Amino acid sequence: MVVPLNTWVLISNLKLAYTLLRRPDGTFNRHLAEFLERKVPPNANPVDGVFSFDVIMDRETNLLSRVYRMADTEGRPSVDELQKPLSSDIVPVIIFFHGGSFAHSSSNSAIYDTLCRRLVGICKAVVVSVNYRRAPENHYPCAYDDGWAALKWVNSRPWLKSQDSKAHIYLVGDSSGGNIVHNVALRAVESDIEVLGNILLNPMFGGQKRTESEKRLDGKYFVTIQDRDWYWRAFLPEGEDRDHPACNPFGPNGISLEGIKFPKSLVVVAGLDLAQDWQLAYFEGLKKYGKEVNLLYLERATIGFYLLPNNDHFYTVMDEISNFINS
Amino acid sequence: MDPYRSGSSSSCAGKAPDQIDGLLAAAGYRVRSSELRNVAQRLERLETVMVNAPSEISHLADEVVLHNPSDLASWVDSLLSELNQPVPVPDLSDLTYAQPLDPTVNTGAWMEHHAAEQHREIPQVLTAVEEDSCIQLVHVLMTCAGSVQRGEFSLARALIDEMQGLLTRVNNRCGIGKVAGYFIDALSRRLFSPQGSGLIGSAYENEILYHHFYEASPYLKFAHFTANQAILEAFDGHDCVHVIDFNLMQGLQWPALIQALALRPGGPPLLRLTGIGPPSSDGRDSLREIGLRLAELAHSVNVQFAFRGVAASRLEDVKPWMLQVGPKEAVAINFIMQLHRLLVSDPTRGSPIEAVLGWIRNLNPKVMTVVEQEANHNQPEFLDRFTEALHYYSTTFDSLETCSTQPDKALAEIYIQREICNIVCCEGLARVERHEPLAKWQSRLRGAGFKPLHLGSNAFKQASMLLTLFSAEGYCVEEDGGCLTLGWHSRPLIAASAWQAIPEPNPPLGLVDPYNNVV
Numbered sequence: 001m002v003v004p005l006n007t008w009v010l011i012s013n014l015k016l017a018y019t020l021l022r023r024p025d026g027t028f029n030r031h032l033a034e035f036l037e038r039k040v041p042p043n044a045n046p047v048d049g050v051f052s053f054d055v056i057m058d059r060e061t062n063l064l065s066r067v068y069r070m071a072d073t074e075g076r077p078s079v080d081e082l083q084k085p086l087s088s089d090i091v092p093v094i095i096f097f098h099g100g101s102f103a104h105s106s107s108n109s110a111i112y113d114t115l116c117r118r119l120v121g122i123c124k125a126v127v128v129s130v131n132y133r134r135a136p137e138n139h140y141p142c143a144y145d146d147g148w149a150a151l152k153w154v155n156s157r158p159w160l161k162s163q164d165s166k167a168h169i170y171l172v173g174d175s176s177g178g179n180i181v182h183n184v185a186l187r188a189v190e191s192d193i194e195v196l197g198n199i200l201l202n203p204m205f206g207g208q209k210r211t212e213s214e215k216r217l218d219g220k221y222f223v224t225i226q227d228r229d230w231y232w233r234a235f236l237p238e239g240e241d242r243d244h245p246a247c248n249p250f251g252p253n254g255i256s257l258e259g260i261k262f263p264k265s266l267v268v269v270a271g272l273d274l275a276q277d278w279q280l281a282y283f284e285g286l287k288k289y290g291k292e293v294n295l296l297y298l299e300r301a302t303i304g305f306y307l308l309p310n311n312d313h314f315y316t317v318m319d320e321i322s323n324f325i326n327s
Numbered sequence: 328m329d330p331y332r333s334g335s336s337s338s339c340a341g342k343a344p345d346q347i348d349g350l351l352a353a354a355g356y357r358v359r360s361s362e363l364r365n366v367a368q369r370l371e372r373l374e375t376v377m378v379n380a381p382s383e384i385s386h387l388a389d390e391v392v393l394h395n396p397s398d399l400a401s402w403v404d405s406l407l408s409e410l411n412q413p414v415p416v417p418d419l420s421d422l423t424y425a426q427p428l429d430p431t432v433n434t435g436a437w438m439e440h441h442a443a444e445q446h447r448e449i450p451q452v453l454t455a456v457e458e459d460s461c462i463q464l465v466h467v468l469m470t471c472a473g474s475v476q477r478g479e480f481s482l483a484r485a486l487i488d489e490m491q492g493l494l495t496r497v498n499n500r501c502g503i504g505k506v507a508g509y510f511i512d513a514l515s516r517r518l519f520s521p522q523g524s525g526l527i528g529s530a531y532e533n534e535i536l537y538h539h540f541y542e543a544s545p546y547l548k549f550a551h552f553t554a555n556q557a558i559l560e561a562f563d564g565h566d567c568v569h570v571i572d573f574n575l576m577q578g579l580q581w582p583a584l585i586q587a588l589a590l591r592p593g594g595p596p597l598l599r600l601t602g603i604g605p606p607s608s609d610g611r612d613s614l615r616e617i618g619l620r621l622a623e624l625a626h627s628v629n630v631q632f633a634f635r636g637v638a639a640s641r642l643e644d645v646k647p648w649m650l651q652v653g654p655k656e657a658v659a660i661n662f663i664m665q666l667h668r669l670l671v672s673d674p675t676r677g678s679p680i681e682a683v684l685g686w687i688r689n690l691n692p693k694v695m696t697v698v699e700q701e702a703n704h705n706q707p708e709f710l711d712r713f714t715e716a717l718h719y720y721s722t723t724f725d726s727l728e729t730c731s732t733q734p735d736k737a738l739a740e741i742y743i744q745r746e747i748c749n750i751v752c753c754e755g756l757a758r759v760e761r762h763e764p765l766a767k768w769q770s771r772l773r774g775a776g777f778k779p780l781h782l783g784s785n786a787f788k789q790a791s792m793l794l795t796l797f798s799a800e801g802y803c804v805e806e807d808g809g810c811l812t813l814g815w816h817s818r819p820l821i822a823a824s825a826w827q828a829i830p831e832p833n834p835p836l837g838l839v840d841p842y843n844n845v846v
Contacts, residue, residue, distance in 0.1 A: 005363050006348050010356070012370045013399060016406075019377055020388040029388050031788035035806050036396045038355020041817065054817050062800050064816055083462075108817050110355035308350045 003302055004310045010111075011304045015222045018104060022230050028103060028136050038110040044082065046071035050117045053082050054108075057153040061133070063146050065153075066107045068120045068127040083159045090162045092125040092170055092196075092325050095150055095184075097132065099175025101204060101231040102143060107131040111307050118309070119172070122318050123325045128154055132180065136234035140246050143176070143235075147184035155193045170197045170325055171263075174306065176235075178203025182249060182282075189260050198265040199321055202273055202303055203282065206232055207248040208241050211277035221272045221302045228275065248278070250285030257289035264292035266324045268317055270301035296320050351399075358399045369403045376410050394781040395809045460496045461503045465717070467493065468510055472713040480518060487515055506724040509744050510717060513751035528745070530605050530613070536745070537576050539738035543730040545798040546821050549790055549813040550663045551580035554696035556786040557825035558659045559587050561694035565657035568596045571650055571692075572661045573642060575602030578617040580663065582624055589628035596657075597631040601650050606638040614638060642668055643679035647686045658692040666697055666768070670705060670761040684775040688828040694780060699768060701812055701822040704750050705761040716750045719820070726815035729799030765810060765822040772826055780825040781809030 003011070017036045021029045042052040051071050057063045071077065072087065096119065098105050098112040105112060107129040116127045132146035151169070154160055160167050171181040178200035188195050206228060218225045229242075236244050243251045265286055269279045286293040298305070301313040308314070348360050358366055377384050391409045396402050471486035490511045497504035528536070541547040562568045568588075572580070581600060588595045600621065604614050614636030625632030639645045642665065652658055669680035687695065702719040706712050723743055730736040749760040763771075769779070790804040790811060805812045805819060812819035 005367060006351050006358075009358065009363060009367050009370065009399070010351060010354055012367070012374070013356070013403075016370060016373055016377070017396075020384060023385040029385065031791045032388055032393075032784055034791065034804065035393070035784045035787040038397060039805055039817075040355070041819070056816065062816070066817075110353065114353045307354070310350060 003305070004308070007305070007308050007310060010308065011222050011302070014104075014304075018227070021104075022227065026136060026230070026233055028234065030137070033104065037104075037106065039106065039108045040110045040113045041108070042066055044077060046077075048117070048121070050120045051077060052113070052117070057130075058149050061146065061149070063133075063149055064107065064131040065150060066113070066116070066129045066131070068116050068129070070120055070124070070126075083157075085159045086126070086162060088163075090164070090168055092123060092168045093154055093160050094119060094123065094125045094127045094170050094172050094325070095147075095154055096127050096129040097143075097147060097171070097173030097177030097180040097184075098129060099173070099177050099202075099204075100134070101228075102135040102176040102179075102235040103231060104134070115307060118318070119321070122322050125170075125325065126160060135231070140235055140237055140244075141183075143180050144183045144187070144246075147171075147180045148187045151184055151188060151193060151195070166194070169193075169195050170199065171195055172199040172201075172321070173203070174201035175303070176204045176231075177201075179205060179246070183246065185263055186255075189262060195263040197324060198263050199268075199324060200265065200279075200282075201268045201306060201317070202270050202275070203267065203279055204231075204275065205247060205249065205278040205282050206242045206275065207251050207278060207281075208243045213277040214274045217272060217274035221274070223274050223303060225274070250281060250288075254285070257286070257291060260289075262286070262289075262291045264294075264324075266294045266296065266320060268296045268306075268320070269298070270303060270305060270313075271297065271299035272302045294320075294324070355397060356399045357397050362400055366400050366403060369400075369407060373403060373407055373410075376407070392783040392785045394783040396806065397808055460493055461507075464490060464493045464497060464507050465503065468507060468514075468717065469710075469714065471514055472710050475514065475517065475713075476709040483514070483518055487511060487518065503721060505740075506717070506721045509720070509740075509747050510713075510751065512744075513748045516748065517752040529609065530607055531609060531611075534577055534613070536738050536742040538579075539735045540742040541579055543732070543735040543739035544727055545794055545802055546813060547579070547663070548793060548797065549804070550698040550821060550823060551583065552793055553782060553786055553790055553811055553823040554661055554663065554698060554825075555580065555584045555587065556789060557694050557696050557780060557782060558584060558661070561659060561780070561825075561827075562588070562596065562657055565693070566596045567599075567653065567656045568659070569599040569601065569652060569656040570659045570661060571601045571603070571652075572663075573603050573645075573665045574663060575604045575614060575617060575636070578602065578621050580661070581621055585621065585625050585630055585632070586628060589625075589630045595628075595630040597633075598625065599633045599635070599656070601635045601637060603637045603639055603642070603645055605640055612636070641679075643683060645683075647690060650690075652690055658690055660687055660690075660692045660695040662696065663698045664700065667699060667705070667761045667763060668759045670763070671756055671759055673756065680771075681775065684772070684777075688776045691828050691830065693827065695777065695826040695828075696823070697768065697772070697826065698821060698823045699765070700760075700762040701765055701814070701819045702762045703764050703767075705763050712750055716747060720747055722815050722818045723820060726801065726820075729801060765807065765812070765824065768822075768824070769810075776829050777826040778829050779809050780827050782806075782811050782823065782825060787811060 021033045023029065042054045044051050044053055049071050050068055052066055052068045054064055054066050057065055077084070096116055098107060098109065108131070112129060116129050119125065119127050128150065130146060130150040133142040154169060155167050157167070162168050171185055173179070173181040181198050181200050182203070185195050185198050210225065214225050232242050232247055236242070236247060242248060243253050245251070245253045245255060248254065267279060267283045269276050273279070283293060283295045296317065298313045298316065305311055305313045306317055346360050348358050348363060351358050387409065391406075393402065393405060467486055467490050471483050471490065474483040474486065490507070494504065494508060494511065497507070558570065570581075570584070585598065588598060600618070602614055602618060607613050618634030618636055622632050622634055635651070637645060637649050666680075669683055670678060672678040700719070703715050704712050704719070706715070720743060724740070727736060727739055727743070730739065746760050749758060787804060787806055790813065794802050794804065801816050803814055803817060805814065807819070807822070810822055810824040812823070813821045
């Protein structure tokens, strides 16, 4: 077995549950999805030195996010301390976009709450996990709009600025979250909001043609071409195909990044992920336009390997992320 | 702090076999390390089955009732067995919702609420100054509560003055300003009029406030619908059923159940309802009035129905012989936001909760439905209670902002204000709002000889649909170990659970034989 047993059980169970939820007509069994989703509340009492609380960024869209911070002391921070200004010189602020192929999971999903808590400790950062609107109820560009709203919100909080009066913002996301990272960074480019870096973990990209990795790995490691197609149909505007730039940013309808100041990027690709050809094409696309980008290719990794700290790939990636942010 | 540790045990290799896998637990799933391989095999088998019948799967997902997804082993098993034999389960979701009984009430309210949604005010965004004042206000509130706890009353009074000043700089028509105002008011009452400082209204007033709280927010509707679903399922196959409602109020819960029983395949059972409520001081026999109206409804849908009202000022005054439970009846006990009142303890007589749960258990009910505020408002230290209540009711008030119908919203706020006052101003026997969190209720009920009946995906779906139809966005239903919670923006505020008595070796007591002797 390629993955540890408990990882296999976790991802298989998720995949099974997700199969129950997707209907052939493109609709989604949201009630059952919410019933099955394992969620955790925020916890203002520090656990392993990290505490969390939820904030509403935009009342009109009910955009909620969960903020994770390192605790200064042992006890529970009081209400006015939750938004205390950052204490050391430079504290990175990670805006995190969870995965779930645009349709699943939330910022309060147990798997993502755990991951965000780990990121706080590993990167010595504040993490803001965005509860963006999901497909199929909300198509493109809702998730990007929410990501952009979150970026503006973070950038305007006085208590998230470092000692140099600037917010040190990094965008991090896995699967659909990785796709959102790219697209939010694109929007930021035309504004005066600076994004210091993008981290994309197994980002969700695709295209009309069937690549070699898709054909080779179809159905082999938890993911099928068919389910990928379903999720793209659920997210992309009606009538659009997978060469839409949201899905295929460097494809026939892609936009040029020539002369655009784009943040440095770290792209992590799992060798057993059927979408890897598209992810590698993304990496090549950034390089072609002369953007600073690192690729971390993990040959024997499957999707979701970063959810449980029980394999070498997990530690490799966390080290890379930490170096990327703190360099 | 080691950033790589998750705080619980890591990989499963080398751990005691009975231990729960720590990493999966952090992901929300409980699986014993020893069972991992077994569960993996069953998952594989499920995948094969599902791959072979892909078109049926999502159709099946709409029909199947699933329970407690955290318990992976049993969840996987139930899916496997469902794929072999799907079993239809009765539920309330096909019903048209019944009209409330009181004709003077705005009967179109449920439909109109949806229309009112379109004209919702856009809440104002706080300015920087207001945000700052809000934080200050909360800070002073906590300091004031702390000084109250330490008996530093003159300091506390000075702080109240300061807060009144701060309040003027905060927009107290929405958000923290409003709820802070109520808490400042409650602290004032506690300081300046310690005797009889809670807001006590007549039973009639309470009914009106309750009704508007029911209309303004989904909390009570959720409580009623979820409890009814559990009761309906527990009554399946029984011809004589008896519901004992520990707080009849206006009987708003029961029309839906009566209608569901009327539509039951095979015909309705004979339904008895015993409604418990406070004695009326104004000459009206409101229990009987409600009973009559419910009887009319039952008659109109051909359900044989009998009603009995039991007036009691305190829940512990209710005795089993008053309920006249027949030997062949299937009994359901219903506690909507009531059970916590039994936690009031008298130094001479101890806490009545054990006595009451004891005789209930002897009745051997098919189901006991318990819905409670999901909060820890019964801690011994005043400051702890105050802090918890401030957070809890801030969230509640925040959710009420989405209600735009008046006077529902204003009266709903007063309803909540009474709870706040009781928690902040009262002590001893007068403090009846002794809310405790679900986890505490679970261990208390287990200790009293009850076992959980899990609320499943059909109850969840129904609750979600209720929210989509009748409430603003921001409310959420969650499944938590077989119980359902309703909350606002990821904070659970109400928790619903269902229970069954663990049978005892001795025959049940408290029944009345045909000669009216207690057996």
